[in-house]
Amino acid sequence: MKKxxxxxxxxxxxxxxxxxxxxxxxxxxxxIEAHCAGCVECASLVEGLRATVxxxxxxxxxxxxxxxxERARESVRRLLDDAARSASR
Amino acid sequence: xxxxxxxxxxxxxxxxxxxxxxxxxxxxxxQDALLKTYQHVSQITDPAAFRTWxxxxxxxxxxxKRRLHAGEPSHFESIDRGRESADGETTVIDVADSARPAxxxxxxxxxxxxxxxxxxxxxxxxxxxxxMREIDGLSTREVATVTGISEANVKQRLHRARVMLRRxxxxx
Numbered sequence: 001m002k003k004x005x006x007x008x009x010x011x012x013x014x015x016x017x018x019x020x021x022x023x024x025x026x027x028x029x030x031x032i033e034a035h036c037a038g039c040v041e042c043a044s045l046v047e048g049l050r051a052t053v054x055x056x057x058x059x060x061x062x063x064x065x066x067x068x069x070e071r072a073r074e075s076v077r078r079l080l081d082d083a084a085r086s087a088s089r
Numbered sequence: 090x091x092x093x094x095x096x097x098x099x100x101x102x103x104x105x106x107x108x109x110x111x112x113x114x115x116x117x118x119x120q121d122a123l124l125k126t127y128q129h130v131s132q133i134t135d136p137a138a139f140r141t142w143x144x145x146x147x148x149x150x151x152x153x154k155r156r157l158h159a160g161e162p163s164h165f166e167s168i169d170r171g172r173e174s175a176d177g178e179t180t181v182i183d184v185a186d187s188a189r190p191a192x193x194x195x196x197x198x199x200x201x202x203x204x205x206x207x208x209x210x211x212x213x214x215x216x217x218x219x220x221m222r223e224i225d226g227l228s229t230r231e232v233a234t235v236t237g238i239s240e241a242n243v244k245q246r247l248h249r250a251r252v253m254l255r256r257x258x259x260x261x
Contacts, residue, residue: 017247017248017251020251048259049252049255051255052251052254052258053223055201055204056254057223059107059204059224060224060226064099064103067195071119072095072098072099072119072123073095075098076091076094076095076098076123077091079094080091080094
């Protein structure tokens, strides 16, 4: 990923995460999109970062391995059983 | 109650595995989170506050593990710049992976190896932010509460972490 040294690209880079997070106003988004339409490097950077964010968010949607989930369930059952037994004494 | 405890354990495991990178430690952190959550559960009145409490607890448990095992390198090199040799050539920093083969298989089945290595190439402070914001879905404010840094700092680190991660994921 090359860093552009053009001032307009540097300014664009500063707002890129806010843009990807939907934190920018419509006019600021439009300015970034207009810049990217004419700048291959920045367009590629935006797409690259968008893909990276998408990959990370994909992990959240992938359940943990079943073996781990079963151990979690088993530990909870054991803890609650122990607590119930202690309470009944 | 049972569902809350299971969810807390799973969150603790995922966080610990992604941040610390050691499945055995993640198991311990998961157990620790279970006991602490059980003890804390009666005080839960606000689900949002519970989330920051849980992540603060798990983060502290991970830090303790890291101190005990000293599994992290003693210093970090900037992956922004890579490693520069005497003749000025820059090479990409490769990250050692100390997991056992069975753990490797388990983790490969869950998360793409390239992404896992790229995450572990990030300096811990940046990895922490990426995991909490992008993967666990905490808000900027929640991450700021857990880490004790300002929201502006969280945003700045998140941006840098994304750029570093993207660079790691680029084909060499």
